[in-house]
Amino acid sequence: MRRLAVVGAGAIGLYTAYEALKRGYEVDIYEASTSITRSPSARMPGLIVPIERPFSSFKNKLVMKGYKRHLKLSSELGYDIRFTRLILPYKRRILDHLMWIPRIYMKRYGIDIKILRGEKLFNRYPELNRLFIGGVEIHGFGIVDPPGIIISLERGVKELGGGIYLGYKVHPITPEKVINGVEYDHIVVAAGPHTREVVRNVITPPRQRFGKGIYAITSIYLDYIINHFTVTGWRYTRGYGYAPYYKGVGSIFGATFSWTPAKEDYMLDYELIREAIRRAPTLLREEPDILSVHSLPRVVNYPSNRWIIKVRDGVAATFGITTPGFTAAPAIAEYILDRFNMMDR
Numbered sequence: 179m180r181r182l183a184v185v186g187a188g189a190i191g192l193y194t195a196y197e198a199l200k201r202g203y204e205v206d207i208y209e210a211s212t213s214i215t216r217s218p219s220a221r222m223p224g225l226i227v228p229i230e231r232p233f234s235s236f237k238n239k240l241v242m243k244g245y246k247r248h249l250k251l252s253s254e255l256g257y258d259i260r261f262t263r264l265i266l267p268y269k270r271r272i273l274d275h276l277m278w279i280p281r282i283y284m285k286r287y288g289i290d291i292k293i294l295r296g297e298k299l300f301n302r303y304p305e306l307n308r309l310f311i312g313g314v315e316i317h318g319f320g321i322v323d324p325p326g327i328i329i330s331l332e333r334g335v336k337e338l339g340g341g342i343y344l345g346y347k348v349h350p351i352t353p354e355k356v357i358n359g360v361e362y363d364h365i366v367v368a369a370g371p372h373t374r375e376v377v378r379n380v381i382t383p384p385r386q387r388f389g390k391g392i393y394a395i396t397s398i399y400l401d402y403i404i405n406h407f408t409v410t411g412w413r414y415t416r417g418y419g420y421a422p423y424y425k426g427v428g429s430i431f432g433a434t435f436s437w438t439p440a441k442e443d444y445m446l447d448y449e450l451i452r453e454a455i456r457r458a459p460t461l462l463r464e465e466p467d468i469l470s471v472h473s474l475p476r477v478v479n480y481p482s483n484r485w486i487i488k489v490r491d492g493v494a495a496t497f498g499i500t501t502p503g504f505t506a507a508p509a510i511a512e513y514i515l516d517r518f519n520m521m522d523r
């Protein structure tokens with residue numbers, strides 16, 4: 179029987195472990211934290227479909243495949259996906275560029291995407307800056323309970339006979355592929371978007387740029403943000419169009435700010451972050467469809483939001499898997515295991 183070690187019990191690690199167990203591997207998971215629900219994966223709110231060019235990119239394919247897998251896995255593992263709609267506002271030029279993409283998505287994946295234009299959009303959101311002349315409305319956007327998913331995955335892994343070592347920090351992986359005195363056929367390092375130390379000896383990690391990032395309130399409803407916060411400006415965020423800023427704290431609908439330029443972070447008022455933490459429980463009670471409240475400093479990783487999955491010498495490592503990495507996680511897991519399969523043949 180092939181033995182697999184998974185380093186990191188975030189979404190990618192857990193889905194990989196779960197899938198590997200189903201394929202007949204013996205699996206051990208090593209997780210540095212003492213609790214499985216502390217990872218960034220346990221903080222993300224939505225299953226997001228990308229609207230990004232080029233349409234046929236490897237990343238887009240992983241996300242779409244992951245999205246579909248979530249639908250299947252949610253019933254298999256017993257977690258809920260609540261469907262709602264996501265509105266992404268765009269400037270005319272960008273919207274026009276985007277027109278062809280929703281059509282392909284609709285056709286290929288059966289996702290209902292509508293273009294909202296001009297007055298229709300303003301009637302609905304009178305506060306909107308005139309730059310917003312159109313929006314893309316996506317039906318079928320999924321909201322999930324992240325810790326719930328992580329816990330059901332943990333349960334699924336244990337039921338299939340997988341071992342989980344909590345609070346076990348794995349140091350650089352050597353070519354011998356030995357962890358905790360156990361020799362493995364394969365190792366998957368899914369220690370988060372920023373990890374490089376863990377694979378240093380086997381895989382040369384890509385160049386990285388570090389900075390600081392921050393999250394505030396994230397809601398898919400534009401109305402919610404407008405009604406609850408004094409939006410002080412709108413800024414363009416690569417990949418997601420315009421986002422309202424609340425005194426310098428960014429908010430975007432179901433998306434994250436992991437690629438916000440680091441210089442903006444230094445302008446942040448930390449008191450607002452504390453306020454967000456204070457208000458979070460009430461907000462979540464009042465508005466069940468708010469996605470989540472994130473108030474944690476985090477690291478910005480790769481320029482151009484590149485996702486890197488390296489597989490070499492029986493070791494797979496993921497780097498820079500930022501949003502929508504959770505959505506793609508089941509597909510990333512399958513991709514890695516398929517590559518191992520090819521190697522073993």
Ligand SMILES: Cc1cc2nc3c(=O)[nH]c(=O)nc-3n(C[C@H](O)[C@H](O)[C@H](O)COP(=O)(O)OP(=O)(O)OC[C@H]3O[C@@H](n4cnc5c(N)ncnc54)[C@H](O)[C@@H]3O)c2cc1C
Pocket residue numbers: 185186187188189190191208209210211216217218219220221222223224225226346347348349368369370371373376393432433434472476496499500501502503504505506
């Ligand atoms: C606030 C926020 C909102 C987001 N929103 C969305 C969203 O709406 N939709 C979406 O699809 N994605 C979203 N994302 C992105 C998504 O969360 C990530 O892409 C995804 O969770 C990455 O999963 P992962 O398994 O690679 O890493 P992580 O979740 O970071 O897990 C890595 C794990 O590895 C462990 N670890 C680290 N080093 C070691 C070591 N040396 N030894 C052992 N264990 C180690 C860590 O403790 C951690 O538990 C969001 C992210 C954040 C932070």
